[in-house]
Amino acid sequence: MIELSKIGKHYTEGNTKQNVLKDLDLTISDGEIIILFGKSGSGKSTLLNIISGIDLPDEGSVTIDGAKVTGLSEKERTLIRRNKIGFIFQFFNLIPTLTVTENLQLPLELNGIKDGDDKITAILNEVGLPDKANSFPEKLSGGEQQRIAIARALIHNPAIILADEPTGNLDYETGLQIVDLLDRVVKQKGKTMIMVTHSKDVIGLADKIYSMKDGKLTETLKEAYLE
Amino acid sequence: MNSLTRSSLRYLIKHPWQFGLSILGIAMGVAIVVSIDIANHSSGKAFNLSMNAVAGKSTHQIIGTSEGIPDSIYFNLRVRDGLKNIAPVIESYVSIPDSGKKIFKLLGVDLFAERPFRDYLSNTGTSIDGELKDFLTGPNSVVLSNGSLAELKMKVGDSLKVFIGGKERTLYISGKITEDERNTSTLENLFICDIATAQELTGKINRIDYIDVIAGSADEEKRLRSILPDGYDLQKSGSRSQTAEQMLEAFNINLQSLSLLALIVGLFLIYNTMTFSVVRRKVLIGTLRSIGVTSNEITTMVIREALIIGIIGTAAGFLAAYFISKYLLIFISQTINDLYYVVSVREIYISPMIIAKGIALGIFATLLSAIKPAREASSVHPRSAMIRSEQESSLLKKVPAMSITGLATIIAGILILLIPTKNIWLSYFGILPIIIGxxxxxPVIIILVEKILSPLFKYLFGITGKIASRSIVQNISRTYVAIAALSLAVAATVGVGTMISSFRSTVIDWLESRLNADIFISAPSLVSRRNDAVLSEDLLEKVRALDEVADINFYREIEINQDEKTYHLISSGISQRNHSGFQFKEGEPADAWKRFEEGELLISEPFAYRHDLEVGSMLALKTDNGMREFRVAGVYYDYASDQGLVTMYHTHFKKHWNVKGVSGISAYVKEGFDLNTLKEKIQMLDTDGQQIVVRSFKFLRDTSIEIFDRTFLVAKVLQLLSVIVAFIGILSSLMSLQLERKRELGILRANGLLPSQLFGMVGIQTVMMGLTAGLLALPLGNVLAAILVYIINKRSFGWTMQFDLIPSIMIEAILLSLFAAILAGLYPAYKMSITSPANALREE
Known part of the structure; x- marks a missing residue:
């Protein structure tokens, strides 16, 4: 379970203080899929960063499975991220100097998991790219890169997936394929996911939908988007 | 191999330009440092080997007065006092006409006393297979090693013409020594003859140079000391090697320090590459951080990459050093022969210490330069993964703080330099903060230069000119390191060049005031700085008696070995008209000359500096009549010897030292007489077989300047190598910069910029970088020169020198800087101009 309590975050630019998040409360149960909508600069990505421990809030606390992330050192937060969280980025962010297999090996190595070959084969089959095992990222299309990025986020079996506009850099068709993939490998496997997006095509995945405005979250009914 | 390491390695391999140039930079830095060390070590080792060849198994040597030891003393010790483990020795140098500059050592020994000392001689039945009788009784008989015979293309029974002490002699090769693996290097360069033959060949009739001793215990040593007559000393066998090492200490340190400069420039290069690789990979590092790689693991990754560069660079540096040192050795041994002592170096010697130092420096320098980039990498925020492309890290914001830190660092350097010390390393250490400062x-200077030049470039080249100049500031975190590295290397050329020029003009002024006679006579010498051969006093009188001669000066130089140090004493017969040639640093000239003629000493500035003496100090010298104290009457400027000279009036000298002959004579021609006629007349004088060299002032001056220039040749080579390292730095930096701007340049091309305009734009940028580096190099270079002149040289050699600002050197520096930058910019400019805009836009 992820609990955010009274989260506040502001940035200062010159003499102006800009509140990005204000007094924000959010509880996400295990296996829940949350989708965050909001305009650019509304604080969606900041919220993801705070949940993952990449950033610290100015006020409030974040608790993951009972552990207060906001009270941990930078290294401890990194280790939580390493063990419990899988990241999916808008621009895929695969390591260009590693092959697909090696990109997938990396989280396994970081978590001390040896003999991960079977896992890699299995997940490559799952994302539909078993023949790309030895390719370098630059040889893959955008959609393929994002599939591998999803595989990388999942390979070490984290409980939480954080996705920052996973279809934002893909064409419509490819975006739909990615949503379909996320449905299979995240939702159906009971993982918790928080996804920031502008795309309404992902709504089908959501258990809850929030829109972000002026640093606050407002829950929106799924139906409102489906209409 | 884990995935992070694999990723690192692939990154390095995928960027061969950066990787290769960094390796080249560190390799050159290491190569220069190691090659200087090898050259210094090899020349020292060659000298020690020649000393060991002569010293054999002796533990001590009995040394006598300035004229050596009468052989009667030796016989008394052996026969009357019953000392068995002693052997007489005469040493001299042999030069062979038509053999280039090759010099051999003549060793005169008593075969019957030799057995305990030099085993290659004592076992005559097997090692010397020439006729023993010939060796002992044949006129001018010598034996050589097989190797030396082969080198000279001679065989047993041949004769050869040589010069010993300026006199031509014919030697007869009566035998050869077959070397074994223990003594091959010991025996090379050695002519061995019987002691009586050596006495004849060197003119040391009834005298020997010293007596070798094997004193097995402290008691034996004590007993020996007790029976030695007054004026004779027992010194350890290694003393002469130690003295030679001390003599060369400052010379070696200065070479080593100059070589370190190249490594510092190489260090900038590594720093530049590592910083660039970190900046370029911010998104990647951010991604790694997002998925759980800790900042320590990122630091390790960058340090490991630097280590790979360091290890490969160091290994390549060693390989290059082996070859460079062979050439440097020629220059260095020439300088040692010019200024210090005779040494013939044929082999390269590498000690474990040199290897350890080279590895430590190469690896340490690399790691040191990688610390900051590694820290920068570890501080990359995981947020960076969310941003499409990381912008220029805001170094601009840090410029004020950097500038203040820079000034503070310079002040710290100045304070270190102001510490009153004779330690040369500490003095060089003070330069480091100034360079870092x-x-x-x-960066602040780049910003200022850009502000000044940007409008001009816009006026001259339009908008491309403006983009070119502005991009230097926009990419300042990359450009400044390259500019700093180039300006440092160019500053080093300004610094060393200005110091050499200042020193040169000081020496020329000094030569012109000191050498005010018309003609100079000496015996041919093996060491340019001093005459080891002597002219007879008869010749002196014959020159004085010539009608054309108005006045003469003469001197005799001897070496005094006392307290395990060597003092160079000049007995001077100086005429009144040469007094003006002496500029006094301390002491009122009229008073100093008066006291000098009464028996007090004049000492040169380096001597006063080395021995902490001033006017009024007392100096104890070992005379032929025992130790005597002399008062110092004056300290004069002198650039002939960095070891320093002690000058005594010849009539007083004669009272204390039983030394005959003169080392040099100079004469003033009478008004109305022809100089050439005088020269011819001197050359016609009967010199009793002694070769003499008669030279004009101009010739002597030119020869001295030639030696001076030769001395600084190594420094100039080192300077050039530093510039090459800096050139590699700027090439690497420009390549990186242009590659990184590929997308920006692609956009410009897509908007209609022609390839030629793009080429021009990159060209303008490189010109501006070169110009900025050149301008920066001028103040730094002159500051370095002033430090070298006023502090380093003073502390190394004790010389006061004038300091000149030399416009031609400064103009050359700017041109050099521009040239290096333009040359380095050509390829990146060409590469960018031919890149398809579509590719540039696609491959961000």
Whole structure:
């Protein structure tokens, strides 16, 4: 379970203080899929960063499975991220100097998991790219890169997936394929996911939908988007 | 191999330009440092080997007065006092006409006393297979090693013409020594003859140079000391090697320090590459951080990459050093022969210490330069993964703080330099903060130069000119390191060049005032700085008696070995008209000359500096009549010897030392007489077989300047190598910069910029970088020169020198800087101009 309590975050630019998040409360149960909508600069990505421990809030606390992330050192937060969280980025962010297999090996190595070959084969089959095992990222299309990025986020079996506009850099068709993939490998496997997006095509995945405005979250009914 | 390491390695391999140039930079830095060390070590080792060849198994040597030891003393010790483990020795140098500059050592020994000392001689039945009788009784008989015979293309029974002490002699090769693996290097360069033959060949009739001793215990040593007559000393066998090492200490340190400069420039290069690789990979590092790689693991990754560069660079540096040192050795041994002592170096010697130092420096320098980039990498925020492309890290914001730190660092350097010390390393250490301080000031100077030149470039080249100049500031975190490295290397050329020029003009002024006679006579010498051969006093009188001669000066130089140090004493017969040639640093000239003629000493500035003496100090010298104290009457400027000279009036000298002959004579021609006629007349004088060299002032001056220039040749080579390292730095930096701007340049091309305009734009940028580096190099270079002149040289050699600002050197520096930058910019400019805009836009 992820609990955010009274989260506040502001940035200062010159003499102006800009509140990005204000007094924000959010509880996400295990296996829940949350989708965050909001305009650019509304604080969606900041919220993801705070949940993952990449950033610290100015006020409030974040608790993951009972552990207060906001009270941990930078290294401890990194280790939580390493063990419990899988990241999916808008621009895929695969390591260009590693092959697909090696990109997938990396989280396994970081978590001390040896003999991960079977896992890699299995997940490559799952994302539909078993023949790309030895390719370098630059040889893959955008959609393929994002599939591998999803595989990388999942390979070490984290409980939480954080996705920052996973279809934002893909064409419509490819975006739909990615949503379909996320449905299979995240939702159906009971993982918790928080996804920031502008795309309404992902709504089908959501258990809850929030829109972000002026640093606050407002829950929106799924139906409102489906209409 | 884990995935992070694999990723690192692939990154390095995928960027061969950066990787290769960094390796080249560190390799050159290491190569220069190691090759200087090898050359210094090899010349020292060659000298020690020649000393060991002569010293054999002796533990001590009995040394006598300035004229050596009468052989009666030796016989008394052996026969009357019953000392068995002693052997007489005469040493001299042999030069062979038509054999280039090759010099051999003549060793005169008593075969019957030799057995305990030099085993290659004592076992005559097997090692010397020439006729023993010939060796002992044949006129001018010598034996050589097989190797030396082969080198000279001679065989047993042949004769050869040589010069010993300026006199031509014919030697007869009566035998050869077959070397074994223990003594091959010991025996090379050695002519061995019987002691009586050596006495004849060197003119040391009834005298020997010293007596070798094997004193097995402290008691034996004590007993020996007790029976030695007054004026004779027992010194350890290694003393002469130690003295030679001390003599060369400052010379070696200065060479080593100059070589370190190249490594510092190489260090900038590594720093530049590592910083660039970190900046370029911010998104990647951010991604790694997002998925759980800790900041320590990122630091390790960058340090490991630097280590790979360091290890490969160091290994390549060693390989290059082996070859470079062979050439440097020629220059260095020439300088040692010019200024210090005779040494013939044929082999390269590498000690474990040199290897350890080279590895430590190469690896340490690399790691040191990688610390900051590694820290920068570890501080990359995981947020960076969310941003499409990381912008220029805001170094601009840090410029004020950097500038203040730079000034503070310079002040710290100045304070270190002001510490009153004779330690040369500490003095060089003070230069380091000044260099770092200037590097920290580089960004602010780049901004200022850009502000001044940007409107001009816009006026001259339009908008491309403006983009070119502005991009230097926009990419300042990359450009400043390259500019700083180039300016440091160019500053080094300004610094060393200005110091050499200042020193040169000081020496020329000094030569012109000191050498005010018309003609100079000496015996041919093996060491340019001093005459080891002597002219007879008869010749002196014959020259004085010539009608054309108005007045003469003469001197005799001897070496005094006392307290395990060598003092160079000049007995001077100086005429009144040469007094003006002496500039006094301390002491009122009229009073100093008066006291000098009464028996007090004049000492040169380096001597006063080395021995902490001033006017009024007392100096104890070992005379032929025992130790005597002399008062110092004056300290004069002198650039002939960095070891320093002690000058005594010849009539007083004669009272204390039983030394005959003169080392040199100079004469003033009478008004109305022809100089050439005088020269011819001197050359016609009967010199009793002694070769003499008669030279004009101009010839002597030119020869001295030639030696001076030769001395600084190594420094100039080192300077050039530093510039090459800096050139590699700027090439690497420009390549990186242009590659990184590929997308920006692609956009410009897509908007209609022609390839030629793009080429021009990159060209303008490189011109501006070169110009900025050149301008920066001028103040830094002159500051370095002033430090070298006023502090380093003073502390190394004790010389006061004038300091000149030399416009031609400064103009050359700017041109050199521009040239290096333009040359380095050509390829990146060409590469960018031919890149398809579509590719540039696609491959961000």
């Amino acid at each position: 200037f590097a920290l000031l580089t």
